[in-house]
Amino acid sequence: MRILVLGAGAWGTALASAASAHGGHAVALWARDPAQALALQAQRSNSRYLPGIALPDALAMHGGPLRSVWMSGGPWDLVVIATPMAALRDMLQGLAEVPVPLVWLCKGFETARDGQAWGLLGHEVQRQAAPQALCGALSGPSFALEVAQGKPTALVAASAHAVVRQTLVDAFHGPALRVYASDDLPGVEVGGAVKNVLAIATGLCDGLALGANARAALITRGLSEMTRLGSALGAQVSTFTGLSGLGDLVLTATGDLSRNRRVGLALARGATLASAVAELGHVAEGVYCARTVLQRARALGVDMPITAAVVQLLDGSLQAGEVVALLMGRGPRPETDTV
Numbered sequence: 001m002r003i004l005v006l007g008a009g010a011w012g013t014a015l016a017s018a019a020s021a022h023g024g025h026a027v028a029l030w031a032r033d034p035a036q037a038l039a040l041q042a043q044r045s046n047s048r049y050l051p052g053i054a055l056p057d058a059l060a061m062h063g064g065p066l067r068s069v070w071m072s073g074g075p076w077d078l079v080v081i082a083t084p085m086a087a088l089r090d091m092l093q094g095l096a097e098v099p100v101p102l103v104w105l106c107k108g109f110e111t112a113r114d115g116q117a118w119g120l121l122g123h124e125v126q127r128q129a130a131p132q133a134l135c136g137a138l139s140g141p142s143f144a145l146e147v148a149q150g151k152p153t154a155l156v157a158a159s160a161h162a163v164v165r166q167t168l169v170d171a172f173h174g175p176a177l178r179v180y181a182s183d184d185l186p187g188v189e190v191g192g193a194v195k196n197v198l199a200i201a202t203g204l205c206d207g208l209a210l211g212a213n214a215r216a217a218l219i220t221r222g223l224s225e226m227t228r229l230g231s232a233l234g235a236q237v238s239t240f241t242g243l244s245g246l247g248d249l250v251l252t253a254t255g256d257l258s259r260n261r262r263v264g265l266a267l268a269r270g271a272t273l274a275s276a277v278a279e280l281g282h283v284a285e286g287v288y289c290a291r292t293v294l295q296r297a298r299a300l301g302v303d304m305p306i307t308a309a310v311v312q313l314l315d316g317s318l319q320a321g322e323v324v325a326l327l328m329g330r331g332p333r334p335e336t337d338t339v
Contacts, residue, residue: 001025001171005080006066006091008036010049010144010282011105012082015172018147021056022174028060030069037063049282053148066094076100078167080138084283085110088122089129096130101164103136103157107192108285109292118295121189121233136164137185138172139192140243141251143258147177154178156244158188180243187235191226191245194307195252196260196286197293198222201310202253203264204320218306219253225304229293232300260286267313268320290314305330 005016008031020027031037040046041061045054062069070076078101081091085108095102109119120128126135136159147153157168157179165181173179182188201222205214226249227240239245252258263284266276277287290311297304309326312318318326 001077001167002075003027003078003080003171004030004069004076005082006030007032007082007087007105008040008046008049009082009084010046011142011147012080013040013046013050013055014053014144014148015080015082015105015138016059017053017055018150018174018177019172020059022150022176025171026060027058028062028069030062030066032063032066034063037061050145050148053145070095070098078103078171080105082106085122085285085289089125092126092129092133092135096133098133100134101136101159101161101167102130102133103138103159103164103168105138106285107139107189108196108289109193109296111288112292112295118299119289119292121186121193123185123189134161134164135159136161136168137188137192138168138179139188139248140180141247143251143255145257150176152176152178154180154243154247156180156182156188156242158182158185158244160185182239182242182244184236184239186233187230187239188244190230190233190235191240191248193285193289194222194226194229194293195245195249196284197290197307197310198226198249198286199252199258199260200264200267200284200286200290200314201306201323203258203261203266204268204313204323205264206261207265207268208320208324210324215254219249222253222306223249225297225302225306228302229297229300229304232302233296259284263287270320273314273316286310287314 003025005012016027016029019025081104085106112119140155142153157165159165169179205218259280263276294307294311309323313323
C-alpha cells in the first residue's frame with residue numbers, strides 16, 4: 001500500500017515510521033516547510049518532536065506545495081492528515097477531489113468561525129469542506145513517542161465507510177499496533193476532543209496534590225460528561241467505554257507525556273496559561289477546544305460542570321483552588337443523572 005502522511009509533527013512522524021518499518025508499505029511523510037523536509041531526510045530523525053528516534057530508511061520525505069507532492073508521488077492508496085485541528089479545514093478543501101480514503105489524526109473541535117455559534121468536530125468540518133470524500137479518523141490512546149518506540153498500542157479506525165475502516169486496518173495493523181474498526185465516527189471524535197479538556201482538570205487535581213481518590217472521581221465523572229455530550233450528538237454510548245473514550249481519557253489524564261495534563265499541572269503551581277502553553281512547545285488541543293465543548297453542551301442542554309470549571313480556569317475567572325471549591329460545592333444528585 002502507498003500511504004501519504006501530511007504533517008511532520010510528533011504523531012504524523014510516529015505513525016508514518018510505524019507503517020514504513022513494520023507494515024511493509026511505501027510511506028511518504030510531507031512537511032509544509034521544505035527546509036524541515038530536507039532536515040528530516042538528512043538527519044533521518046525528527047529532532048524537534050521525536051528526539052532520539054531513528055526514522056526508517058524506506059520512509060520518503062517531501063516538502064513544499066502539496067499539489068506537487070500529490071501529482072508526483074502517487075498513485076496513493078491512503079492519505080492521512082496529521083495536522084492540528086486548526087488546519088483540518090484547509091487541508092480537506094485542498095484534497096476534496098482525492099479519490100482514495102482520506103483520514104485525520106487530530107482530536108478536538110474547530111474554533112467557531114464565519115458567524116457560527118460554536119466550532120465543529122472533524123466530521124462536521126468534512127461535510128462542509130469535502131462532502132464527497134471518503135473520510136474517517138484514526139484515534140485512541142496513543143502517545144506518539146511510544147508508537148515511534150514500537151511499544152504496544154491499540155487504535156480505533158472510525159468511519160461511516162467500510163472501505164475506509166478496512167484501509168486503515170490494512171495500513172497500520174501490525175506487530176505493535178492493533179487497529180479496531182468502528183462505524184461511530186461522532187462518538188470517537190467526541191471522546192478524542194473532550195478527554196483533552198478533562199486531562200487539564202486532572203493535571204490540576206494532581207498538581208494540587210488532592211490525592212488518588214479525587215483523581216478517580218474526576219476521571220469517572222468526566223467520562224459521564226463525555227458520554228452525555230456524545231449521546232446528544234448522536235454517538236453510541238458503548239463507544240465511550242472503549243479505546244477512544246475511557247481508554248484515551250485514562251491515558252491523557254494520567255500519563256506523564258500528556259500535554260494537556262501538563263497544562264493543568266503548570267496552572268496548579270501558579271503559572272499563567274500563556275507560559276504553560278509556551279513551555280510545552282507543542283499544541284495542547286484541550287486549551288483551544290474547551291470553550292467550544294462547553295458551547296456545544298449548553299446549546300444541547302447538556303450539563304458539563306468539570307468542563308465549565310476548566311473554561312473558567314483558562315479564562316482566568318477562577319483560580320486553581322476556586323475550581324475545586326466550585327466542583328465540591330455542587331448539590332447532591334443521582335450518579336446516573338443524565339443532565
